[in-house]
Structures are given as C-alpha cells and as structure tokens.
Amino acid sequence: MITRNPRWLLSLIVLFSSFFSSVATSLAEDVxxxxxxxxxxxxxxxxxxxxxxxxxxxxxxxxxxxxxxxxxxxxxxxxxxxxxxxxxxxxxxxxxxxxxxxxxxxxxxxxxxxNFRSVFIANTGSGIKQINSLNELSSLRGKRFTFGSESSTSGRLMPQYFLQEAGIKTTEFAGQAPGFSGSHDATLALVQSGSFEAGALNEQVWLSALQTGRADPQRVSLIWRTPAYxxxxxxxxxxxxxxxxxxxxxxxxxxxxxxxxxxxxxxxxxxxxxxxxxxxxxxxxxxxxxxxxxxxxxxx
Amino acid sequence: MLELRGVHLHGPRGDRLKNIDLIIKPGERVALIGSSGAGKSSLLAIANGSLLPDSGTVLWRGRSLNRRHHSQRQAIGTLWQDLCLVEELNVAQNVNAGALGKRSLLWALANLLAPIEINRCRECLEAVGLPANLARASLSELSGGQRQRVALARLLRQKPEIVLADEPLSSLDPPLAEAVLNLLLNNGIVLNNGIVLKNGLPSPISMPNTLLMSLHQTNLIDHFDRVIGLRSGQLVVDQSTDGLNQAALEWLYQPT
Amino acid sequence: MIRLRLNPTPPLLSLLPALALVVVLMEMVPGIHSGGLQSLIAFISAAFHPSMDPSVVSSAWRGLQITMATALLSWVVSTLIGVVLGLASATLIWQTFIGKSWPAILFRRLLAFPRAVHELLWGLLLLQMLGLSPWVAILAITIPYSALVARVLSDQLDSLGARPLIALRQSGARPIQALTTAIVPPMAPVLMSYCGYRLECALRGATLLGVFGLGGLGTDLQLTLQSLQFEQLWTALWMLAAVMVILEQLISWWRQRLRSSGAAPKELLVSVCLMLILGICSSIWLQSLDLDMASSIRWHQLPLPTVSELITAINELPWLQLIFNTLLLTVLAAGIAIGLPPLGMMLWPSQLGRSIQSLLWGFLRLIPTPLAALLLLLNCEPNLAVAALALGAHNLGVMGRLLKEALDQQSDSCYQALKASGAGDRVAWLYGSLSAQSPSYLAYAAYRADVMLRETAVVGMVGGAGLGWQLIESLSSFNWAQVYLLIGVYAMLTMFGEVLSDHCRQLWTGSKKKPVMALALQS
Missing domain, CATH: 3.40.190.10 (Periplasmic binding protein-like II)
Structure with a gap:
C-alpha cells in the first residue's frame, strides 16, 4: 500500500531534508x-x-x-x-x-x-538545646538528623565535617544513617514537621525562610551557626x-x-x-x- | 419448584427467547432439545440466574430468583457446556469450589493454600467414578472425560436440589456419554471399564432427582420423563416422553 | 493424622504479598505525627489552584514536550532495533536459514546485559560519555528497551514452533517467503499490542530520567518538589496527568481495534511507516525545542578505574548490608505493589469500589516516587517502612491498572459459573477471575519488582541505606570504581531475580512456558 504510492516516499524525503537543514542552521555560530x-x-x-x-x-x-x-x-x-x-x-x-x-x-x-555559613536547626519539641561550642554537637548523637542534597557544600559537606570534628559519625544518628532531604527547603520542612529532630542547611535559605514566615519559630529553632567558609x-x-x-x-x-x-x-x-x-x-x-x-x- | 414466567430475551439479531412459560416439578427429569442457536443455553442461563431476562421472572420454590440470595442459587446446580473449571487450581480445590456458597472468605483462601476438607472431596470424586488419589492432580494432567467428571464432582459438592446441564454429552464418546448420563440421572456409577455399579455404594452423596438437561441425542430421550423443545426461541414442544411423536422432534431440527 | 501439604496456588500468591503492608504499617504507625499536616494540606489545596504564572506554565510545557518527544523517538528507535535483534536471537530464524541455532543463543546471551541495566543507570553513564545532549535520554531508554523487545519477540517466535515453517519449506518455498508467510500473520497482533505498551513505558521512563536530572518534565517535577513549590508542582503534574490519560486511552483504543480487526500484514506495514514518520517528527520536534540534536554529540572517554581502585572500592563498601537493605526494601515495596491491587479488588468488588480504586491507582501512577516519599516523610518519622511504602505506591498504581485491564479482557464465564452456584461476589471473583489472570500477573510482578529494586535510589531521603542510595552517593563523589561495581551488582541481582522467578513459576505452576499475556505486558 505504501510502495504503490510514491507520495508517501516524497513526504518522507521532505521530512528528512527539513530535519537536516534545521540541524545545519543551529551549527552556525558559537554560543x-x-x-x-x-x-x-x-x-x-x-x-x-x-x-x-x-x-x-x-x-x-x-x-x-x-x-x-x-x-x-x-x-x-x-x-x-x-x-x-x-x-x-x-x-x-x-x-x-x-x-x-x-x-x-x-x-x-x-x-x-x-564568609558563608551553615546553620544547624532543631525541632522545638525535640528537646535539643542551644549549642555553644563545636563539642556540644555531640548532643545530636542518637537523634533523627537530616542533611540536604548529597553534593551540597552548605547542606552536607561542611555540616558533616563539623560533626566529625565533634566526634560524631554519621552512623551514630537514629536509624544508623542520616537522611538526605534533597534540598535546603525540604530539610527545613522536615525538621519543622518533627519527622527529623534536627538538620543542617544553608544560612541564606534559613534567614529568608524566617523573613517570609516559612520557618515558624514556635516549631523550629536555630541551635548552632557553623564557622565561616x-x-x-x-x-x-x-x-x-x-x-x-x-x-x-x-x-x-x-x-x-x-x-x-x-x-x-x-x-x-x-x-x-x-x-x-x-x-x-x-x-x-x-x-x-x-x-x-x-x-x-x-x-x- | 423451578418456574419461568413469560421470559423474554432480546438478542443482537432478533429475539433469542420468546415468552417462555415453564414449570419443573420436583423429581422430574426433563430433556431440552432444539437445534444449535435455538436458545437452549440462554434458557438454562436464565434458569440458574446467571443471565437476566429482559422481561419475565424466574421463581424458585415460589420466590423470585434474586441475584443476592445465595441459598437459592446454591440449590440450583449447573453443569456448564465448557465446564468452567479453574485451570490454575488442582482437582480437590476445584471440587471444593462447589462449596464456596456455604463457606466464608477465609475458608476460600485456606483452600487456595492447600485443599481442605479433603475427605469430602475424595467421596465426591469416588461418587463420580474417579480414583480418590487424583485429588491432588493438576487439571492439565486430566483427559476430557476426567475433566467432565471433576465438574460433576464439584456439582455433588454443591449439593443442589436441581441440576441444569448444558449439553454435557456433546463432546464425549458413546460409552463415556452413557456414563455421564447415568450419573446425572442418578442411576449409579459407571466406571471407566464399563462396569455399572447399579445404585452404587451406599453413599450419602448423590445427584438430586430433578434434572433439566439440553442434548442433541434424540435417541436418549427415553431416559427422561418429559421433553421440551425450542425452535427459534419459542417453546414448541412440551410433553411426556411416553408416546412421544418422533416427527415433532425431527421438525425441531429442520432449518427455519 | 493430618498431613498438611502447603501448595500455594497462583491466586493466593498474588494476594499473599499484601502481607507486607501489615509489616510496613506496624513499623510506620507509631511514628505518625501531625507536624506535617500543614504541608500536606498545602499540597492538596494546591491541586485545585495550580500556578498559572506564564513562566511556570511555559517551562512545564517545554519540559512536557521534551519528555514526550524523547519518549516517542526512543520508542520508535527501540522498537525497530528490537525487532531486528529479536529476529536475530530467535532460534527459529537461524534454523531456517543456516540450519544451526548457536548464533541465536549467542545474541540472546549478549542481550542479557543491556536488559539487566536499568534505563536510569544507562542515563547516568551516557551523561558521562555524551555530555548534556538530548541523545543521553534517548539512548538510555533505547538500549534496554531494544533488548527487552528483542527478548519478548524471540520468545514468542520460538514458542510458535517450527512446524508451519517446515511444511512451507517442504513445499518448496524459499526461506524468506516461508518466514513471512508462517510468521508475520501470527506475530503481528502480539507485536503490535506489545508495542503500544512500550510507548507507555517509554513515557514513564523519560519522566523518571528527568527526575534524575536528564531534562524534561521530570526535572520540573523534581525541582519544584525540592523547593516545596506545590502550586508550580501541580502545574506540571496536571500536564503529565493529561498526557497520561490521553496516551492510555489511545493505546486501549488501538488494542481494541487490533482485537476487532485482527492485524493483517498490511496493517503491520502501515504501522511501521507510521512509526518511522513519528520518529522523524519527534526528532524535528526536539530540534525545534532548541535542543541541539547533531552538534552536541561529542564522545568523551568514560573515566575507567584502575584495578587497585576497584579493590579499594570492594573493601570500602559494606556490600552485604547494602544488598540486604536493598532486598528488604524491594521485597516490602513489591509486596505492597503486587498484593494490594488484587486484595482491593477482592474486598471491594462493587461498581463504585472499582471506580474509586481505578481513580486511586491513576493518582498513584501520577505521583513520582520522590514526591510520595516527601509527603509521607512530612507526616511520619523516617524508617525503612516509609521508604517501602513510597516506593510501592507508584508501582501499585501501575500494577492495579494492569490487573484491571487484563481482567476486563478475560472472559467471565468461570466467575458467572461460581456466582450461579451460590458463591459470593468476593470468592467468585477470587476463584473465577483472579485465578486465570494470576500466572501472568505474577510474571509481570517479577519484572516490576526488578524495576523497584533499581528505583530504591529514589528514596534516599528517608535515610541513606541500600545500593540505590550508595550509587547516588558514589556518583556524586565521582568514585567511578564504586559506581561500576554497584552497576555490576545491580545487573547481577536483576539476572538472579530473573532466574529465580522463572524457577518459582515452574515450581508453582508446573509450566515452563512464560504466559503469553505476561510477555505482552513486560515493560
């Protein structure tokens, strides 16, 4: 049915050529x-x-x-x-x-x-107190804790580094592992809801969340600011x-x-x-x- | 006992059943004949409640057959033309399926894990002339005749008060057909080797006395008490088999 | 003495996995709290007023077009390649032409690997070789899908049997004539119906690739989710829903048409041409979306680890624990996805019940796993059960639709027979309807469990455990030795799962043949 009708073939050729010509035009200039x-x-x-x-x-x-x-x-x-x-x-x-x-x-x-910083936050119902020095981070041992994205500097790398400096291994959190919420916003929401007792995120996001009201001081509070990096x-x-x-x-x-x-x-x-x-x-x-x-x- | 009143069924090409009135009394054995497409299967499906007529009613013991009323439906047993066995289950589980109306969902689930009440299954299998050790066999291992008997055993497990059989003999060879007919007529067991155990072993399990069966073999009509004939969806013959007019039967099979 | 020999039957085997829900709920319920209620309400109410901001709509629309064009193009290419490879790996074909069957077996063995590596993993590997190019997503879908189509086709061909072919050859027909006469008519309907399904799978695959960062609508879904912009999220979700519904309707219409008209060889030819045209149109479409189809193909050497790096990686990771966690998560999620649809259909068989369940399954199909995980996690303390439920939810929607569609096509004579003997709706459905469908349902379930095994990566936010999460972590650390080992372990688990499910099927059903329906449904 197709072979009998050359118009099919013709339209195929037209389609092909239009495809390649459109490819050619996009190659012209350096972007x-x-x-x-x-x-x-x-x-x-x-x-x-x-x-x-x-x-x-x-x-x-x-x-x-x-x-x-x-x-x-x-x-x-x-x-x-x-x-x-x-x-x-x-x-x-x-x-x-x-x-x-x-x-x-x-x-x-x-x-x-x-001078960028991360902040550690905690759900107010978790009973986690303000942390005044690096060593006090050990109060997070055994808690449900979440980082942000696995590749994030402020949401994962630096917080994990400071935790390690305070002598806490990631396997010491509840469930033998920390959570990875995927983003700073998600970390905030999950800690605020109480699903995780504490978490770490980028200070810039935290401050803007406080300003816009996305962070509710009744339910989530800042417990520690990391040193600058x-x-x-x-x-x-x-x-x-x-x-x-x-x-x-x-x-x-x-x-x-x-x-x-x-x-x-x-x-x-x-x-x-x-x-x-x-x-x-x-x-x-x-x-x-x-x-x-x-x-x-x-x-x- | 079973009564059809003014049953009417439309089909894609004209009416399939026209205004059928029929009463089956307890203990009656009724043969239903008619050419293919005359409406025999539809009539049986309406009689057991699996098909709703467009108009008219079906009464069981004077009460209208209700789709929701399980005990009514348990009382009416059907031997389907294509048997409707569950291929994925083994013989005993299939036989047990006859008792589903009386048992709970939990029982049904347990039966899927391993056949239960296996002795009852064995009795039913023996009553239809199958060796009891076939209970755990899978259906795919069985011959056509054996499958027919499994369907009969399931029917026995259901303990109905009336049996509706849709051309149960059509695909069987003559000796096997006779054996199945004997079972349905409750005449005793015919074993595969042809030996008839007349009114067999004293078993509590047996077919009910009331039977409505469709068939094409007019030579077997003598086994029945009454014949009804369908032609193009109309009930045209309804008489006792005594003094049956053979010509009337032949007319049923003439093209319309 | 009562000897109880347990011999679970197919319908029970499709119901039993639902027990996983009991385990999951027992683990999960104590951790449920109301702290995330606000977010949950925000999510639900956002469904009724998705963002209509022109820039949001246009971004989602562009994403949708990329996803659709990618799905379409990779579907066309994978089907065409798959058919060729399928012919090449069918014993029947080689027997006819050269009288030997070893090349078929060779092809089959070779194709086992591309099939065992999920499109997602192909995507992540190809990204390293091709850079940001629309071809990454297209190839990532095409490679495993071609191998799958090839497997299904060759299985079907070989199950046809050689007799009609021998008869034709005896009568003097040339091999090619004999093949087209003996094979095309019986194969055409199966193949065409199967291809319809593949398109749906391609759309799901393309969306998932986007969730993992390979562009398209999945990307919009993932980014709006991460930033908790539920109104923008719903803009993308509603668009996806519309496309899904249209596609599902089109495919079911297509299959209905096939069933009523039968698939003549002529129709097969028409469909092939139609696919070719669709393929060309979709590549033009991609081009017009400003994605450079040609200029961006530049080959980059895949970073290869040294032997000592591999040995370090072997020693570094807690393999047994990773595998155990992954399998546990998969078993629980698969139990939920496989067992709940038949359980729901059995317990709530009324017309209303069926409609509500269909709607629910549709909703679950729409919700990507990371979204399900976040919504659950906002209202529940993190544990493995939450991850399992999130992972199972999306797949539950897929399984439910599949079961319903297969049941709708099947004759209901057994169900009617049991109803007529006085059985209730539930048991009649269980014995009369589910029984016949369960062998193929279970075969498909085995495949779906495998998909879930690879999707375990998505639920890392619940607490990093398992191979999937480790893979994401290793990739983000650019630890190639670990990445290759993990992909190898995944492929091995998949192949092992395939052997295991074949074995179980033989054990429980006594049948060596794969159920035809199951083959037609494998995605």
Whole structure:
C-alpha cells in the first residue's frame, strides 16, 4: 500500500531534508553556554538565568544561552564534557569540576560567599538545646538528623565535617544513617514537621525562610551557626579565550564584577542571587573544601 | 419448584427467547432439545440466574430468583457446556469450589493454600467414578472425560436440589456419554471399564432427582420423563416422553 | 493424622504479598505525627489552584514536550532495533536459514546485559560519555528497551514452533517467503499490542530520567518538589496527568481495534511507516525545542578505574548490608505493589469500589516516587517502612491498572459459573477471575519488582541505606570504581531475580512456558 504510492516516499524525503537543514542552521555560530547547579525552583532559575543571559549577551556581544541542568553531579559532568562554558557551582561541586577539568578558571563569587555559613536547626519539641561550642554537637548523637542534597557544600559537606570534628559519625544518628532531604527547603520542612529532630542547611535559605514566615519559630529553632567558609562561585572553561578571542575570559569576569544595583536588570539579578555584588574569587579560597572533600570521600 | 414466567430475551439479531412459560416439578427429569442457536443455553442461563431476562421472572420454590440470595442459587446446580473449571487450581480445590456458597472468605483462601476438607472431596470424586488419589492432580494432567467428571464432582459438592446441564454429552464418546448420563440421572456409577455399579455404594452423596438437561441425542430421550423443545426461541414442544411423536422432534431440527 | 501439604496456588500468591503492608504499617504507625499536616494540606489545596504564572506554565510545557518527544523517538528507535535483534536471537530464524541455532543463543546471551541495566543507570553513564545532549535520554531508554523487545519477540517466535515453517519449506518455498508467510500473520497482533505498551513505558521512563536530572518534565517535577513549590508542582503534574490519560486511552483504543480487526500484514506495514514518520517528527520536534540534536554529540572517554581502585572500592563498601537493605526494601515495596491491587479488588468488588480504586491507582501512577516519599516523610518519622511504602505506591498504581485491564479482557464465564452456584461476589471473583489472570500477573510482578529494586535510589531521603542510595552517593563523589561495581551488582541481582522467578513459576505452576499475556505486558 505504501510502495504503490510514491507520495508517501516524497513526504518522507521532505521530512528528512527539513530535519537536516534545521540541524545545519543551529551549527552556525558559537554560543556561550551557561549553567547552574539547581538549588532553587525552576521558575526562579529560569527567570534568573534568562535575565543573566540577556545581560551578558548585551555586554559581551555574543549569543549566550542558559542550559538547565537538574542535579549537582550532572552539572559537574556537563562541565567535564564541555557541554557548559560557564557554571554557577557550589563549593564542593566547583572543586570537583575543576579537578576533573584542569585549566578551568574560578572567576567570581558573591560578596556573601567569602564568609558563608551553615546553620544547624532543631525541632522545638525535640528537646535539643542551644549549642555553644563545636563539642556540644555531640548532643545530636542518637537523634533523627537530616542533611540536604548529597553534593551540597552548605547542606552536607561542611555540616558533616563539623560533626566529625565533634566526634560524631554519621552512623551514630537514629536509624544508623542520616537522611538526605534533597534540598535546603525540604530539610527545613522536615525538621519543622518533627519527622527529623534536627538538620543542617544553608544560612541564606534559613534567614529568608524566617523573613517570609516559612520557618515558624514556635516549631523550629536555630541551635548552632557553623564557622565561616567560602562557598558558591562562577567557574569558566579554560578554552574560552581560544574560542571567543584573546582576553575573553577576563572580559567575562569584569562584566560580572561590574554589576551593581543601579541598573535595573542587574539589580534584579543580584537580588535573585541574594547578593549586593559579585567580587573576585581565588582558587586557594577553596583549598579547605578540597581537603575536607577528600577526607569525607566526596573528592577522589 | 423451578418456574419461568413469560421470559423474554432480546438478542443482537432478533429475539433469542420468546415468552417462555415453564414449570419443573420436583423429581422430574426433563430433556431440552432444539437445534444449535435455538436458545437452549440462554434458557438454562436464565434458569440458574446467571443471565437476566429482559422481561419475565424466574421463581424458585415460589420466590423470585434474586441475584443476592445465595441459598437459592446454591440449590440450583449447573453443569456448564465448557465446564468452567479453574485451570490454575488442582482437582480437590476445584471440587471444593462447589462449596464456596456455604463457606466464608477465609475458608476460600485456606483452600487456595492447600485443599481442605479433603475427605469430602475424595467421596465426591469416588461418587463420580474417579480414583480418590487424583485429588491432588493438576487439571492439565486430566483427559476430557476426567475433566467432565471433576465438574460433576464439584456439582455433588454443591449439593443442589436441581441440576441444569448444558449439553454435557456433546463432546464425549458413546460409552463415556452413557456414563455421564447415568450419573446425572442418578442411576449409579459407571466406571471407566464399563462396569455399572447399579445404585452404587451406599453413599450419602448423590445427584438430586430433578434434572433439566439440553442434548442433541434424540435417541436418549427415553431416559427422561418429559421433553421440551425450542425452535427459534419459542417453546414448541412440551410433553411426556411416553408416546412421544418422533416427527415433532425431527421438525425441531429442520432449518427455519 | 493430618498431613498438611502447603501448595500455594497462583491466586493466593498474588494476594499473599499484601502481607507486607501489615509489616510496613506496624513499623510506620507509631511514628505518625501531625507536624506535617500543614504541608500536606498545602499540597492538596494546591491541586485545585495550580500556578498559572506564564513562566511556570511555559517551562512545564517545554519540559512536557521534551519528555514526550524523547519518549516517542526512543520508542520508535527501540522498537525497530528490537525487532531486528529479536529476529536475530530467535532460534527459529537461524534454523531456517543456516540450519544451526548457536548464533541465536549467542545474541540472546549478549542481550542479557543491556536488559539487566536499568534505563536510569544507562542515563547516568551516557551523561558521562555524551555530555548534556538530548541523545543521553534517548539512548538510555533505547538500549534496554531494544533488548527487552528483542527478548519478548524471540520468545514468542520460538514458542510458535517450527512446524508451519517446515511444511512451507517442504513445499518448496524459499526461506524468506516461508518466514513471512508462517510468521508475520501470527506475530503481528502480539507485536503490535506489545508495542503500544512500550510507548507507555517509554513515557514513564523519560519522566523518571528527568527526575534524575536528564531534562524534561521530570526535572520540573523534581525541582519544584525540592523547593516545596506545590502550586508550580501541580502545574506540571496536571500536564503529565493529561498526557497520561490521553496516551492510555489511545493505546486501549488501538488494542481494541487490533482485537476487532485482527492485524493483517498490511496493517503491520502501515504501522511501521507510521512509526518511522513519528520518529522523524519527534526528532524535528526536539530540534525545534532548541535542543541541539547533531552538534552536541561529542564522545568523551568514560573515566575507567584502575584495578587497585576497584579493590579499594570492594573493601570500602559494606556490600552485604547494602544488598540486604536493598532486598528488604524491594521485597516490602513489591509486596505492597503486587498484593494490594488484587486484595482491593477482592474486598471491594462493587461498581463504585472499582471506580474509586481505578481513580486511586491513576493518582498513584501520577505521583513520582520522590514526591510520595516527601509527603509521607512530612507526616511520619523516617524508617525503612516509609521508604517501602513510597516506593510501592507508584508501582501499585501501575500494577492495579494492569490487573484491571487484563481482567476486563478475560472472559467471565468461570466467575458467572461460581456466582450461579451460590458463591459470593468476593470468592467468585477470587476463584473465577483472579485465578486465570494470576500466572501472568505474577510474571509481570517479577519484572516490576526488578524495576523497584533499581528505583530504591529514589528514596534516599528517608535515610541513606541500600545500593540505590550508595550509587547516588558514589556518583556524586565521582568514585567511578564504586559506581561500576554497584552497576555490576545491580545487573547481577536483576539476572538472579530473573532466574529465580522463572524457577518459582515452574515450581508453582508446573509450566515452563512464560504466559503469553505476561510477555505482552513486560515493560
């Protein structure tokens, strides 16, 4: 029935050719592909990074495209396989990516990332008291405890490090293992509900939750602020100068650093980042994270 | 005892049963004949309550046959044309399925774990001429004749007061057909080797005296008390087998 | 003396797993609290006013399109490849052409591995080799699905028997003529009906891949869930629900048509062309969604661990405990998913009961496992039982629909016969309806249990235990030695499960053949 009718064949050919021509057009120009670890809801991520792409594209005079990545290790792998050129990484993922992709350059961080902190929170019904020093973390022994995402610096790596410093193994929590809620928001909700007695999350998220009322002080309270460490940063591929012309990486860095709250789109971007501006970042700021990562087996 | 009043059933191509009135008295053995498609199976299905007529009623002991009334339905036993045995269960579990109406859900579940009340099953199997050690056999090991007997044993387990049989002899060879007929007529057991145990062993288990059976073998009519004939969904013959007009029977099988 | 020989029958075997619910509830109930009530209410009320924000809707819509196009394309490719591989691994074919059967056996053995590795694991591995590319998700689904289609097809072919073929060859037909005449007519309906199912599975697979970060609607679901934006979550859920309902209706319509018209070879040819066109359309569709289909294929060497790293990894992980936890979790979850649908249908057989159960199963199919886990966890202290229930819930929906569909197609003469003998609705259904369906239901259940084994990774939030969680952890640490070993252990457990379930089937039903329905349903 098909073989008897050449029109079928014709339409097939047309379909094929239109497919390949559309492929061909997309190969034409070089695009700067930016990505980010997914630590916010998709609507906010899309809003933030489409604004950011437009702004960068305007300043650098090249096409910029935001590519959504949906989990932390996938973002690292995407960077390793050259699928992304510029990525907003967390402390741990940034180090993982840099070690897997030698030559990658740390460009910038937010003003708040220099002295970033995690907070330990507890359900008020759990009877866990305020912790005044690192050693008092041992009061969490035997409690139901949850981290955030397994690759998160502020929701997992640093809290686990401080717990270890206080002499608590993760197998000493109730159920012989901590939970991994998947995100800071989920950690807060689960501790507030009482399912977990305590948890650790990113201080920035905690403060904004207190402000918006998502955290109810009657049911959940802060028990400890960790010492400060360096966290999130922009990481760029090492080959950008080759692809976009000499000095491109530097121009990119300067563009990010130049943003301030006077321009409207830039102010929105910075607000969505929860920062007042970007500042230069250095590789050696993340040396501690690398050491801790190796110690806890998160970096090979 | 069983009464059909003005039963009418529509089909996709015209009426399948037209205004049937029929009374079966206790102890009667009734043969139901008619060509294929005359409505015999529909009539039997309506009589046992598995098919609802479009109009008319079925009465059992003077009360309307209710789909929810289990004891009424237990009293009416059916030997289905395709036997309706459960292939996934073994012989004893199938025989026990006859007693489901009297037992609880828990009993039914226990029977699925391992056949229970196994001695009763054995009695029923022996009563239909099957060796008792077949109780644990799976259905797939049985021959066609043996399967028919398992269906009969299930019927015995149900202890009905009337049996409706839908062409139980059609796929059997003549000696086997005679054996099954004898069982249904409660004449005794015919063993596979042809020996007839007339009014067999003194067993408490036996078929009821009342039987409504559809069949094509007009030569077997003599075993029955009464013949009813269907033609295109209409009850056209209803008479005692004594002095039966053979011509009337042949007319039933003539094309319409 | 009473000798009790237990010989559980198929209908009982499909009910017994429901006992897992007793264990799970005993473990779970003491930990239930009302602290998460607010969140639960927020989730439920969000269903009635999902976010209509244009940017949310457009993001979810784009995700949905990616998921659908990915599912469609990988379905087309896997079916076509699967048919070719299926022919290549059928003894019948090789016997006809070269008179020997060893190449078929070779192909079969080789295909066991791609089948034993779940699409999710393929996805995570391929991401390392191809980077961010729409091909990752497509290939991740295509590889295991092709091997599955091949297995089903070759099993069916070999169960046809060679007699019609021999008869035709005797009469002087050439091999190719003999094959098309003897094989195509009986195979076409089975194959076409099976392919309908595969499309549904592909959609589920593509959504799940998204949940794990490979793009599409699953990604929106996962991110909105993580940030507890229930209104945005429901936007994506409602869209998924609409597509699921439409697809399920289309497939059941398609199968009905097949049953009424029979599948002529001509129709087979038409469907093949239709699939080809669908495949091309879906790749254009993906392209138009701004996903570079061609430019992004760049091969990257998969990081390979050294022998000493592998040995370290073997010593590092508590393998026995991991395997035990995983199996326990799987057994409990599988018990719930397998046992509850028949139990529910038996205990609540009325028309109203059936409708409510169907609705409930639909809802459970819609809810991805991580969401179920979070909702449960908000209202219950974490333990293995919560994880098992969350894992079982989604699969319960799948099993329930399958059972209902298979029962609807089956003749109800046994059920009617038992009803007529005075049995109640429940026992009549148990003996008359469930019995006939349970062997194939159980065969499918064995496959589904295997799916659950691999999905154990999703419920890590309840407390990291088991292989699935360890795999996520090792992947996020880029510990490749551990990752490869874990994938190997998964594949081994899957193959072991397959052998075990075949063995159990022989033991309990005495049948060596796989039930035809079961084959047609394996997803």
């Amino acid at each position: 700067l592909r930016i990505g980010a670890i997914p630590d916010q809801n998709p609507e906010r991520l899309n809003r933030l990074y489409s604004l950011l792409s437009t702004e960068l594209s305007k300043e650098l005079q090249i096409p910029v495209r935001y590519i959504a990545v949906t989990n932390y290790p996938a973002a690292v792998s995407a960077f390793r396989t050259n699928s992304l050129d510029l990525v907003w990484f967390g402390g741990l993922t940034g180090v993982q990516a840099r070690l897997q992709k030698p030559g990658a350059k740390v460009l910038a961080q937010r003003d708040i990332d220099v 360096a966290d999130y940063h922009w990481l760029a591929q090492g080959n950008l100068d080759k692809r976009f012309g000499d000095g491109f990486t530097n121009r990119l860095k300067q563009a990010l650093l130049s943003w301030d709250k006077k321009s409207k789109p830039q102010a929105t971007i910075l607000d969505l980042f929860g920062a007042s501006r970007f500042i230069p970042a250095l590789e050696n700021q993340y040396k501690t994270i690398e050491t801790i990562g190796r110690q806890l087996g998160k970096i090979q």
